[in-house]
Amino acid sequence: MTHTITHIQLFLQPRIRDVEGEKVADSAAKYLGIPTGRVKRSKIFSVVYDLPAQQIRDFANLCLKDAVINEVKINEFYHDPGCGAFITVAKLPGVTDDEGTSAQKSLADFLNVSLDTNTQHIYTKEVFLIEQPLNRDQLRAIAENLLGNKLIHHFDYGVFADDSSGAAARRAFEYVPEVLMKAHNEVETVNIFVRDSELLELSKTKVLSLNLEEMKAIQAYFRDPAVQAKRKAAGLSELPTDCELEVLAQTWSEHCKHKEFSAVIRYENAETGETKEIDSLFKTYIRNATETVRQHLEARGNRWLVKVFSDNAGVVRINDQSLFVWKVETHNSPSAIDPYGGAITGIVGNNRDPLGTGVGGARLLFNTNVLCFGSPFYDKPLLTGQLHPKRIFDGVRKGIEDGGNKSGIPTVNGAIVFDDRYAGKPLVYCGTGGVMPAAYNGRNSWEKPIDAGDRIVMAGGRVGKDGIHGATFSSAEIDEHSPQSAVQIGSPITQKLMSDFLERACRAGLVKCSTDNGAGGLSSSIGELAQISGGAIINLERVPLKYAGLRPWEIFVSESQERMTLVVEPAQQDALFKMAREMEVELSDIGEFTANGLLDVRYDDRHVACLDLEFLHEGVPRKYLEARWEKPALREPQLPETLDYNDLLVRLLGSLNICSRENVIRQYDHEVKGKTVIKPLMGAKGVAPQDAAVMRLGFDSYEGIAISNGILPRYGDLDAYQMSAGSFDEAVRQIISVGGRLPNIAENTNLFWTVNDNFCVPDSVYDAANNPDGKVKLAKLVQMCEALRDMATFFDIPLTSGKDSMKNDFKADGQKISVPPTILYSMVAKIEDVRQTVTSEFKADGDAVYLLGATYDELGGSEFYRLFGELGANVPVVRKDAAKALYLKVMEANQAHLIESSHDLSDGGLAVAVAECAFGGDFGAALDLAPLCQSLSVPAALFSESHSRFLVSVRPERQAEFEAHFGGMATRLGRVTLETNLKITNGNEPLVNLPVETLLKAWKNGLTR
Incomplete structure (x- = not known):
């Protein structure tokens, strides 16, 4: 049956700035070297329904059109005579057109009639009018590299001067995808x-x-x-x-x-x-670790661990009435082919895991996203089929925005890691937490x-x-x-x-x-x-x-x-x-x-x-594999004899793995549902990065949760065990920093903790010809699992769910790009009262600044060495007993309200941490590192990334009590100042003296330089 097709075009009024068009023009010049001039974007809705003309006009003007910014044309197309070329981008036949589907539902609601909204009848396309009369090769490059993906999009493009009748442009604007497939219900047999x-x-x-x-x-x-x-x-x-x-x-x-x-x-x-x-790595290290933890918990009457490994998501008990359901997945391969589609599918797909756990129907509470990309400034030749990391970054970011924001779920926590070994295949981790009633009509909800x-x-x-x-x-x-x-x-x-x-x-x-x-x-x-x-x-x-x-x-x-x-x-x-x-x-x-x-x-x-x-x-059949660990040859880097610490700190703050993610964070809605207490960025200026997210579980109490993640792939080049242990510790200390309490420190408590472990590794199966280093890769995986078991059982934190992704390699043109072995620990812990949590930014002039925990000469794998293109040898080591002793002290201090601000030390070490603490308000800091430099070099004191450390501030009148509580675990370094400079000395030797605003500018511009 043939239906009438009506084309509705929405375009911006002349006075409205076309931000999306400006982005296309900027990206074309920056990444493709193509000068487009002005770019104007519009949207066409092709309506395949037999409707009266008046209904179509009303739908266009009263439902689709934004009266403030849009103008509308129906069955005629907007063309700016100052534009020389065009590109249209539509979905290929059979590819879901979500915007078109949403328009169909809107049409049915608007007309208050019953329409078939389960089959696609409204199709959308984007039109880009380009000022310069570019040639077809240039237009194709812009279309395929910036505007869509040829695997899922249909492109038309042309030059108006070559199309005097306008027929080609009209055909492009009127394109409607049609699936033409011969019915084929036969079942074939296959000779094996x-x-x-x-x-x-x-x-x-x-x-x-x-x-x-x-x-x-x-x-x-x-x-x-x-x-x-x-x-x-x-x-x-x-x-x-x-x-x-x-x-x-x-x-x-x-x-x-x-x-x-x-x-x-x-x-x-x-x-x-x-x-x-x-x-079995799973049975030996992961399941065994959690069963050991279960025994430890139940021996002390802590019975909040409900369901692990046997369903779509792990389940722990919040209280007698409700359960917390939590899962993290990866969507790496699809995101390498179609970044937008891979990411949006990853987030909505992962949302279905808690939704379909047990009986089902969990109320989804939050999303997390941890992303690993090649450098956005990647300048190596691209292999056949390889997308530029910037293209992947932008597509994934947009997919997460649409997948999360349109689902009405806040994105409250995440991280972005850059390493050119992710340039072939990115890692896209998607996490979802939800709350489910403990029972439905008398039935256990988790069964x-x-x-x-x-x-x-x-x-x-x-x-x-x-x-x-x-x-x-x-x-x-x-x-x-x-x-x-x-x-x-x-x-x-x-x-x-x-x-x-x-x-x-x-x-x-x-x-x-x-x-x-x-x-x-x-x-x-x-x-x-x-x-x-x-x-x-x-x-x-x-x-x-x-x-x-x-x-x-x-x-x-x-x-x-x-x-x-x-x-x-x-x-x-x-x-x-x-x-x-x-x-x-x-x-x-x-x-x-x-x-x-x-x-x-x-x-x-x-x-x-x-x-x-x-x-x-x-x-x-089971696999039988071989792993052999051989320690890599490592050396201490040769650094310049003199170092400019002002310059080094500015460079570190602007480096890819430390700089601000604000331009990404602000695209996501972390406020929807109104339960987010500690947000990704806070402080009077709204820019201070936080260690963990904190959310209320409901509005009927102040019970909440803290959400953190730990991921440190660069340490795996030195020691895979310490990389995994350090990632676990990072996730733990972030929760302790915001006011969390370790599990199983008392009997009959309901302070649940829950971890998702996500392994992403390259092909680790040895093959003499195709994968000669497979044994070493597999050995690293074994060591990562050993650390996981040791850390989980030591802290009594159970692994409740997770995933492994095992073939993270990209092959083309006789070359292979393999990701570094990577593990992400995504952690959630119950917070008894969200009003008692702690944020990272300095609070008041005169507050004393302390370093909690011990610093070692552990610059191996650090961001500091990375500035010099060096790896180093001394990887940061997790000292579990010392870490736990400190965390217990921090927990007690937070209960006594001794700590005004707290920030965990990680990438970039102490110098970066103090700068980030100063970003939140109109404060600076004056620190003297002499107590540290008695046993450490200045670079180690400033930039070592030793684990299990916090930078905290304390009110002057509480200093004596604070110092008595922590004893030798605390080192006083200085104070918060109203003078908005960061001053760091080693006794009388000046090391850093810079306006906080200078540091903030460097930090904010790292991804946009």
């Missing part, structure tokens, strides 16, 4: 009874990402006479179907099965001569009960080709041939509707349990839930599609976003569907759970797949 070389080729061409041993295990399963007999009885070929191979590949992917963390590893330490066999006969209901978005092979793609290295279909586009508004619905439905007792459709789509979610009941039957013809033409296997494994799988008792189904219609959420009954041990997938009563659940989930 072939030679080994052909098995490997099959895995590669079908993007299965399975090795030879795994392919041979599948081959052996289908050759089993018992399996063949069952398949014959079911009317299936002895050969696997395309769907069965895809389901096995998804389920056995590294992303889903964590095969390297489950492997048997022979570990050798060439430095010490130690050898050992590790039977997942499923019985045979329960219905399988899909909720949320529809299924398309986007996201196919997402799980298997994420389990492989990226290269220039990475699949377009792996790219997904998140729709936060669609998901917000679904999350509101699910929260209400769970509280009404209409949902028995739920899970998200993440990696692997229905294949993953139903395949995992079916283990609980013992089987499932799925009817794929009932799954709603974005467009016709998908093959059955594509429907089953597609990772199209904003979907949940709900388990519903038949008696509750009518009420659930009624509520969904009221809340504009699409539900589809697509099957039922069984107890026959089979994952039975059908299309129009034809078998598409029929697999034994035991083989599906337990049949993957």
